[in-house]
Amino acid sequence: MILLLMMVLGQDPEQALASYAEAREKFVQEADLAAELQRIVAEAEDAISTEGLRRRRREKRHAQASVVSYRVLESRRDGDTATLVVEEQLKAPDGARRKKLAFAKAGNRWLIAREFDGCPACQAKGTCTWCDGRGEANRKPCPRCKGKKRCDTCDGAQWIERSFAHGITPLAARRDFAPRTDTSSARATAEAFADALTAEQIRLSAAMRRFFESSLALLKAHFTEDVAREAQEALRKAVEDGAKALQAYVPSVDVKTDGDRATAIVSAPPGPLGNERRQIALRKTDGRWLVDEVKRECGWCRGRGVCAACQGKAGKLTCLYCNNSGRCEPCEGAGFTD
Ligand SMILES: [Zn+2]
Ligand SMILES: [Zn+2]
Ligand SMILES: [Zn+2]
Ligand SMILES: [Zn+2]
Numbered sequence: 001m002i003l004l005l006m007m008v009l010g011q012d013p014e015q016a017l018a019s020y021a022e023a024r025e026k027f028v029q030e031a032d033l034a035a036e037l038q039r040i041v042a043e044a045e046d047a048i049s050t051e052g053l054r055r056r057r058r059e060k061r062h063a064q065a066s067v068v069s070y071r072v073l074e075s076r077r078d079g080d081t082a083t084l085v086v087e088e089q090l091k092a093p094d095g096a097r098r099k100k101l102a103f104a105k106a107g108n109r110w111l112i113a114r115e116f117d118g119c120p121a122c123q124a125k126g127t128c129t130w131c132d133g134r135g136e137a138n139r140k141p142c143p144r145c146k147g148k149k150r151c152d153t154c155d156g157a158q159w160i161e162r163s164f165a166h167g168i169t170p171l172a173a174r175r176d177f178a179p180r181t182d183t184s185s186a187r188a189t190a191e192a193f194a195d196a197l198t199a200e201q202i203r204l205s206a207a208m209r210r211f212f213e214s215s216l217a218l219l220k221a222h223f224t225e226d227v228a229r230e231a232q233e234a235l236r237k238a239v240e241d242g243a244k245a246l247q248a249y250v251p252s253v254d255v256k257t258d259g260d261r262a263t264a265i266v267s268a269p270p271g272p273l274g275n276e277r278r279q280i281a282l283r284k285t286d287g288r289w290l291v292d293e294v295k296r297e298c299g300w301c302r303g304r305g306v307c308a309a310c311q312g313k314a315g316k317l318t319c320l321y322c323n324n325s326g327r328c329e330p331c332e333g334a335g336f337t338d
Helices: 002-009 013-031 033-048 051-060 186-222 225-247
Strands: 067-078 081-090 096-106 109-118 159-162 252-258 261-267 277-285 288-297
Touching: 013 033, 013 067, 013 081, 013 096, 013 109, 013 186, 033 051, 033 186, 033 288, 051 288, 109 225, 186 225, 186 252, 186 261, 186 277, 186 288
Parallel strands: none
Antiparallel strands: 067 081, 081 096, 096 109, 109 159, 252 261, 261 277, 277 288
């Protein structure tokens, strides 16, 4: 009976997609990776944070995006291969997104051979978002596409292939790590925070590894053998790279104290686990120094606060990003954001 049902589910591309979509949604809801990652961060950092920061952290938690429905926009079939273009309707705030799936027939089942996301930069139009595909701006070649008229994220292809290997980062596996918990000085707490980041890396990696291992099982059931084999290899490599990377992951700390307040920059070292910096504000409360605010380095200006497009040196030309203020727009020149 079960065997018969599986054959029916995969007997044409649309049914193969329906059975995959259902299994994937169930998996995403059960794994609830976003909630687990948020829980890990809270557990690592709450002990050295003020009540206010702990509350703000709880309020920021958001639910896993989930696909509410999808509809098929395009369906093409050519012998033993087929292509479907679908629009997925997601729960707010993500709205709708387009996807393209290529299928291959294996025996009497249809399996997914490739999966593409509509380019998020150009909304799958393929045209330059700066000049809207005209190739020029202010009667000069468009500075973004250099007159080529194509979107520079997808190079005009409209679609970006989704791959297990692209989504996977090195996964650390070291477990014997005890973070320092001393909060008697601003420096001690900043160092405890640096240790909390390392503890987070270890636990986040373990959670991600479990997640990827389960998604591999999902992949094996609905995708072609080639895709599953590549994914398995990507996972093996991520685990191998992660073990090395975590040995070198020791964030450094730079503290400035001013009375009962202090700020610190906590910098993770360069490497595959990400060399992001964090700016933390500390406050002395009942004899303990506690973390009251955590900001991440702005990804555009890398913490410098200077416009990444013109480096503050637009001169007589007009910088369309900062309007010649020289200030990084996304972080408003602060270098670090919530
Ligand atoms: Zn352009
Ligand atoms: Zn694009
Ligand atoms: Zn910035
Ligand atoms: Zn600028």
